Amino acid sequence: MVTIGDVARAAGVSRSTASYALSGRRAISLEVRQRVQEAVRALGYTPNAGARALATSQTMVIGLLAQLLEGEFAPAMLQYMLGVSDAGRELGYDTLLITEADGAHALRRITDSRMVDGLVLLNVAHQDVRLPVLRAAPQPGALVGLPGDCSGVDVFDLDFEEAGRAMVDHLHRLGHREIILISQPELVVQRGGAWVWRLRNAALEQAQRHGMVLHAVFGESRQPAVGRSLNAVLDTYPGATGLLIDNEAAAAALPMVLHLRGLQVPRDMSVIGRYSDEFAQIFSLPYSSIDSAPDRLGRLAVRQLVRRIATESESEEPYVLRLIAPDFVDRESTAPPRGQHRSGQYTGRHE
Template sequence: MVTIGDVAKAAGVSRSTASYALSGKRPISPEVTDRVLAAVEQLGYTPNAGARALRTSQTQVLALFARFVEDEFAPAMLEYIKGVTDTARELGYDTLLVSDEDGPGAIRRLSGSQMVDGFVLLNVAEEDDRLEPLRSVHRPGTLVGLPGDTHGVDVFDLDFEASGRLMVEHMHGLGHREMILVSQPEDVVRRGGAYVWRLADTAKAKADELGVDLHHYFAASSQPGIGEDLHRFLDAHPHATALLLNNEGAAAALPAVLQERGLSVPHDLSVIGRYSDVFARTFSLPFSAIDSAADRLGRHAVQQLVDRIEGRIDAAAPHTVELIAPEIHDRGSMAAPPAV
């Protein structure tokens, strides 16, 4: 394994000079620093994490709390994880993935052991039991997901309330007066998945305001259940002309359901979902959608966290709550309803 001594020898300097050139603890001439950096690149030297932690009180490691829950669509969760880990790597940080069922205990354990510099939380619930310990430890934290109480943490999420309104408004503007909204399974709501009811409640309020008949259903997140659910909803409302999807599994299953029913989009049924461009490409989905912004949320969360860790944001500065405004990516699946 390459050591700092090897780097020093290759650069023609002492160990201490090589160390100071890399840490910035003492001024080193640009010429010497360049020689040290060239030796680092040539030898493939990686500083020892333990030694770095002793020197700087930082580990350059972020803890990412994420769980793959059986009744949620796993590929969607991977997009959020990728956004976090890619950005962390670009900023010089490694990521420790934590899926412990005891989230509060894991936060206390990792903070007490000084294994990580900060925390990123996914799967955020309305009343999330990880927030109290996160606020009490001496490490900053950011959330991808909006809890009921945002005190003491930086929060980044899609504006799901605005998304629900936008879905209904857009379809109404095209002339649709009867719609079906398909949400995540009810278990997600019982766990505190507030994004489900935030979108559904505002969609219903906007539908009532506009005189739209909106039928709201919870559905399975995977086959065969989701396919059966979609058939059942369409059977129950044969005059509905628009389908709104806040369920990635439903979007992935819908092409097969439409083919089985002999329906075409948007001639027979207009469709809008809520998922990312990456998701649409992965599953070859032709449906218009509000971008879930998974990658952007991960990037914003990690950048904010690293700025706090590295002191670019004052410790006393107010915490951020950033809700990304919804944007529709039109793939041609929405049009005026068929003439009666």
């Protein structure tokens, strides 16, 4: 392979001069710089990443710890991953993708061996076993997902509580008084998926504040269970006029379920989802939704991570906890509940 020594020889300068000419870290005469650049081009020189990492203690690589857990909606994960990878590249970083089931173990391996300059953890649980490892690591970390303890890391997530309140408020404003919330499978909650219960609890509280009835249930993650459970819920609460769907698989299954029950949206049922706009477009989910903005969250996490890598040794910047405001995408799937629609009155309970 062609090394900086070859470049130096071809340009008739020392290796250090060649290095400085390329990095620009000290003044170099125009003539020498041009000779070096010419040699680089002629020889097709690219610095060896491993050697550079060894010399500078910087790998220019970010570790991305994805977690694909049972009962969760895998396709959503891809969008976070792309946000991280693309943002990293724009900032000069490559992305090491770690998908091992044992995330804590993988994290220790990656950080101990100094393969990366920083880490992004996706799908962070309330008590995430990866966090103690991350805190003990010499590299900084940024999370997508809000854990119980945010110390020592930068945290980014959707404001799921605000999302839950916004969904409830929206239907309340339209006059709905009995609604249903379909969350992720209970397994996800038991495993510590705090985002699920943050939305759920906030929605329940808000409904109570408004004097609404909110039936909060856990959905399923796969067909045919998803469809069955949707039907069961609709059977159980025939008086409900609104549906909040914090569950991608349920959102995808819902159009057919409602259709087979002869229910039209929004005439017979108002629906609000919570998923990414990209997902809505691919499957044309016809429901207004809170955009989960995976791409944006991934990018935010990387940007902060890179900032922290740069300023790591310097003054202790305070850690960031940023919950982004839910963005409501209107797809006209909500309306006043039946009966009220025609009268234009938003006052009574459902008749």
